[in-house]
Amino acid sequence: MLFEDTYRTIQNASEGVFRDKGSKFIAYAYPLTDESEVKDIVFQLKKEHPKARHHCYAWRLTTDRNVFRINDDGEPSGTAGRPILNTLLSKDVTNILVVVVRYFGGILLGVPGLINAYKMATEDALAHADIIEKTVNDIYLLSFDYLQMNDVMRVIKEEELSPSNQSFDLQCAMEIAIRKSELNKVLGKIEKIEGVQTKYLKTI
Incomplete structure (x- = not known):
């Protein structure tokens, strides 16, 4: 590492x-x-x-x-x-x-x-x-269409992520903390979902 x-x-x-x-x-x-x-x-x-x-x-x-x-x-x-x-x-x-x-x-x-x-x-x-x-985590903002909700939530559940600052409307957004060592794996799964945008916010 x-x-x-x-x-x-x-x-x-x-x-x-x-x-x-x-x-x-x-x-x-x-x-x-x-x-x-x-x-x-x-x-x-x-x-x-x-x-x-x-x-x-x-x-x-x-x-x-x-x-x-x-x-x-x-x-x-x-x-x-x-x-x-x-x-x-x-x-x-x-x-x-x-x-x-x-x-x-x-x-x-x-x-x-x-x-x-x-x-x-x-x-x-x-x-x-x-x-x-504590683990070193990167915080990412996810933005996606309401129709992608199930796919996004499936990844979040599989990877045991804790979303925060969630807003659900026709266009949804949430922040997730991803452990640094898991970053490529988790982002890879999320980016496979069509129409999901990810934006790096900060490391904590």
Whole structure:
């Protein structure tokens, strides 16, 4: 196989905490499907923790190790977002956002202390999470005439696909998620049905 067909992520949001010299680091881990979700989550945490000194984060999307973003939010460069990200990479989880909220305890921890604190808080949040394996799926939009409905539904049933965003009228449309490794087989069957149009939307 030329690509990774599965990835590890977390089922639900989870929390972890680490304390050092009076400073408290609270890590919040969230499943993530799109970068656009990050802003709202960070905004919400800032509202919940207005007295916290820093809200640092890192996220990863897809199985590509190069798709990530880190934010030190005022901590010395490389001491917050990077250790959070490195923990996600070492635990091999993706489609995930971890935000660590820091309450300053009055004593400076120094660079090694900060790196350790952000790492430990992240590890604790992941230890409390349900880590699950998911398949890499391509989402396709199918458009077809109502008369083709039975043929389309037969393939969907045979291949155990889950359609979403369905609209049935004279002209029908639905989105289906196809596992990457099954792509050629499933699309081959669908494209044999006369009058069905397929359009690639995105990979999740």
